[in-house]
Amino acid sequence: MTRLPSRQLQRPNPKANRIARMQRLEFGQHQGDEMRLVGLRHGGWCARVKQPSRMGEGGWRFDVVGLRQHAEKQRAEYFDEDAINAKECEIAYNATLMALLWDAVATKNARGLPFGENPKTGDARFSGSLASLVGLEAAMQAHDAQAIDLAIQTINTLHAVILLFGGIPLMYYGNATGMLNDVVYLADPDKADDNRWVHRYDFDWDEAAKRKQPGTVENRIFCAIKKLIAVRKALFAFADFDNRQLLSVSNPNLLVYLRTEPKMHQNKVLVVANFNTEPQTLQMDDLGSAILFPRHIATDLVTVTDLQLTDRSITVPARGFLWLKEA
Numbered sequence: 329m330t331r332l333p334s335r336q337l338q339r340p341n342p343k344a345n346r347i348a349r350m351q352r353l354e355f356g357q358h359q360g361d362e363m364r365l366v367g368l369r370h371g372g373w374c375a376r377v378k379q380p381s382r383m384g385e386g387g388w389r390f391d392v393v394g395l396r397q398h399a400e401k402q403r404a405e406y407f408d409e410d411a412i413n414a415k416e417c418e419i420a421y422n423a424t425l426m427a428l429l430w431d432a433v434a435t436k437n438a439r440g441l442p443f444g445e446n447p448k449t450g451d452a453r454f455s456g457s458l459a460s461l462v463g464l465e466a467a468m469q470a471h472d473a474q475a476i477d478l479a480i481q482t483i484n485t486l487h488a489v490i491l492l493f494g495g496i497p498l499m500y501y502g503n504a505t506g507m508l509n510d511v512v513y514l515a516d517p518d519k520a521d522d523n524r525w526v527h528r529y530d531f532d533w534d535e536a537a538k539r540k541q542p543g544t545v546e547n548r549i550f551c552a553i554k555k556l557i558a559v560r561k562a563l564f565a566f567a568d569f570d571n572r573q574l575l576s577v578s579n580p581n582l583l584v585y586l587r588t589e590p591k592m593h594q595n596k597v598l599v600v601a602n603f604n605t606e607p608q609t610l611q612m613d614d615l616g617s618a619i620l621f622p623r624h625i626a627t628d629l630v631t632v633t634d635l636q637l638t639d640r641s642i643t644v645p646a647r648g649f650l651w652l653k654e655a
Contacts (some may be wrong), residue, residue: 379458385414402619415451425493430461430582432603433482433582439509457527458483464545466583468508478605480545481647484552485601488630488649491560492587494572502527504553505546541561552615559629559651565589565597577614582644584610586620596620597629598652602644612640625655 330428380493440456457466462482467475484504490497539550560566569590577584581604589595598620602608612620620626624637629651635642644650 336429344436375461419569422493422495425490429486429489433462433486435463437466439463439465441526442582443523455523455526457507458486458500458503458508459549460509462486464506465508468545476545478647481645483549484556484605485647486648488556488651489555489583489599489601491556492566492572492597492651493585494568494570496568499553500527501531502536504540504550506549507532555630563597563653564592564654565595566613575615577610579608579610579614580607582610584615596653598626599649600642600644601651602647605646607646607648608644610642610644612637612642621652621654623655626652627655629653 346476362414363410437458440454442452443455445452449597454461459479462479463475463482464479467479483503487497487499487503507527509526510529512528512529513519513522516525535546538544538546541547565571565587567590571588571590573586573588575584576587581602583599583601584601585599587597587599598615621637624640625639626642628634628635634655635652642650642652
């Protein structure tokens with residue numbers, strides 16, 4: 329593989345970033361909900377992403393979520409009539425969540441390339457594989473075991489969010505094994521002018537085979553995501569029936585939402601994601617009307633362990649997540 333040289337994504341326009349953060353969840357389950365995640369950036373790095381009219385440009389497409397059926401008029405407005413008439417395969421996706429997730433985890437160690445830059449506004453999409461964008465490529469080049477662990481945890485947490493957020497979670501090929509960027513496309517005159525090929529090269533089956541070797545990066549990511557998918561399939565609360573409730577909490581580093589079984593509302597799963605590089609605490613009293621865990625015990629569905637909530641708080645690991653239900 330031919331790797332990208334060390335390169336950092338552009339520092340964004342703060343105003344444009346605030347606008348992206350405060351966009352409403354246009355294609356989410358609750359159109360009136362806002363994601364109040366102000367203050368999630370650490371180190372000041374993020375990508376300026378405006379809601380595109382269609383998908384396919386950026387490499388961050390693994391976290392496209394929120395597919396919804398809309399009236400014909402709404403679909404035509406979103407995709408434009410030419411695409412509708414041509415019967416192209418298009419998907420309405422949650423661009424706001426996509427931008428927020430990137431905003432929350434972007435660091436100076438991201439390895440990516442600006443794409444579709446607007447010279448007047450400075451806005452741009454970006455190309456790059458998930459693993460490279462969240463710092464795994466830089467960590468492996470530096471042989472930094474701690475940074476590798478953090479990047480893997482970030483990858484797992486992002487998948488944990490999209491798997492339970494609602495809609496249809498889509499995974500870009502190679503993300504489940506930590507596929508890195510490759511600039512081999514530069515040698516092909518037909519591809520050299522389009523840097524999206526940095527994450528669209530032929531699937532490397534030799535690298536992917538490492539997913540079967542315990543202890544490898546590929547194995548750690550693949551096994552973790554495989555387990556998350558298995559847990560998701562086992563619980564009816566994760567079926568998509570407009571049954572997600574975003575919860576506002578005092579800790580700005582946490583994304584918290586509730587999934588509820590459609591016919592048995594007492595069965596709930598609390599999803600908590602920590603986008604800070606340090607452990608964070610969730611105060612249960614912040615959840616207000618969402619009365620949870622009255623016996624002060626919660627079960628982590630992924631690790632299948634019980635957590636004691638004696639002080640009505642939960643500690644979430646650095647860049648980690650929890651899927652919690654009543655014990």
